Amino acid sequence: MNQMPLYLACATLLCACSQEAQNPETPSKAELPPVAINAEVEISRAKSAIGIFAAALQTELKKAMQEGGPTRAISVCNTEAIPITQSVASEQGLELSRVSLRNRNPANAPNDWQKPVLESFERRKAAGEDPAALSWFEVAEVNGQHQFRFMKAIPTAPLCLQCHGSAIAPEISARLDELYPQDKATGFEAGDIRGAFVVIQ
Numbered sequence: 001m002n003q004m005p006l007y008l009a010c011a012t013l014l015c016a017c018s019q020e021a022q023n024p025e026t027p028s029k030a031e032l033p034p035v036a037i038n039a040e041v042e043i044s045r046a047k048s049a050i051g052i053f054a055a056a057l058q059t060e061l062k063k064a065m066q067e068g069g070p071t072r073a074i075s076v077c078n079t080e081a082i083p084i085t086q087s088v089a090s091e092q093g094l095e096l097s098r099v100s101l102r103n104r105n106p107a108n109a110p111n112d113w114q115k116p117v118l119e120s121f122e123r124r125k126a127a128g129e130d131p132a133a134l135s136w137f138e139v140a141e142v143n144g145q146h147q148f149r150f151m152k153a154i155p156t157a158p159l160c161l162q163c164h165g166s167a168i169a170p171e172i173s174a175r176l177d178e179l180y181p182q183d184k185a186t187g188f189e190a191g192d193i194r195g196a197f198v199v200i201q
């Protein structure tokens with residue numbers, strides 16, 4: 001690929017970004033000093049970390065489902081989801097999390113800049129975009145430093161409905177009530193946006 005001057009490449013990508021997400025909290029990009037971040041490189045790093053993270057979660061979920069069915073898998077999600085997140089994050093040298101507008105674990109509620117992005121994903125899906133292809137990024141300024149933020153929507157697959165759908169088996173429901181009294185993560189249908197991966201680097 002031709003080497004475009006860095007500031008130009010970034011400016012191009014930032015324009016694409018501000019069209020993607022209208023985040024009223026985000027300061028206008030024009031106010032930021034020249035960006036010393038190559039967005040293309042950061043996006044591919046974020047996507048690769050998400051790929052590794054999603055595969056690790058899925059492997060663990062499938063293994064637990066095979067070993068002891070969904071109730072056993074709930075315990076594994078309960079105790080392993082956050083440690084898996086942390087171990088992939090430290091291996092990859094970035095911050096990782098999963099957030100949702102209808103979160104199960106209270107620790108997975110979106111923060112001030114993540115919530116409008118999740119809402120923009122819902123609007124983009126309603127306008128016909130494929131949930132599996134929804135992503136967003138921005139370069140923010142935090143304490144005088146540039147921070148690269150990336151989010152990718154997580155679509156709901158049929159397998160997910162056993163624990164996130166509308167017709168959840170009574171023993172699964174009982175276990176979820178016990179562990180997550182404030183659970184908002186039920187009633188999803190296949191194809192809905194279950195939440196999003198968040199990468200900060």
Ligand code: HEC
Nearest residue numbers: 070073074077078081098100103104105108160163185195
């Ligand atoms: C066996 C039950 C089970 C299945 C099947 C399941 N989940 Fe979950 N899911 C959970 C539990 C339990 C949590 C809470 C994990 C925690 O405490 O960190 C959770 C949390 C999540 C979260 C984090 C946000 C939140 O609500 O706290 C996302 C995103 C998510 N699940 C997506 C999926 C997707 C996508 C699938 C299908 C590929 C799926 N889940 C299948 C039980 C399940």
